[in-house]
Amino acid sequence: MSIGLRRKTVAVEPHSKEWETSASQTIKLLKELLADAAADIQHIGSTAVRGICAKPIIDIAVGVPVLENILKMNDVLEKSGFIFRGQDLPEQYLYVCGEYDFRTHHIHAVKYAS
DSSP states (O other), X not given: OOSOEETTOOOOBOOOHHHHHHHHHHHHHHHHHHGGGOXXXXXXXXXXXXXXXXXXXXXXXXXXXXXXXXXXXXXXXXXXXXXXXXXXXXXXXXXEESSTTEEOEEEEEEETTO
16 A cells, blocks of 8 residues: 555545554644644544545645644745645635645645634
8 A cells, every 4th residue: 555646536445544553643743844834633534534545645734823824834844845836715714735747645735723
């Protein structure tokens, strides 16, 4: 089992402990990078649910008190492999991890408690 998919590819795999480990490591790194800019960071989506099959891309939600403040962190995040992809939904910014056409993580920055 693995983490990640090539863009425009769909695959579903049995749950993997590797997903939990990767999510925990990524959350730890985000907490270090964002410090007080993030109120809460959680592993979300199907890879967070034990026992179900899922698309092997780790989804993480970052709750920030002031959504626009995360944009000030883009340089720091990018240096650590979090690539800013813009506003994918209203009131949400998307960051991705992985190579040019291969994605391992989607980081969803949202307004905390919204």
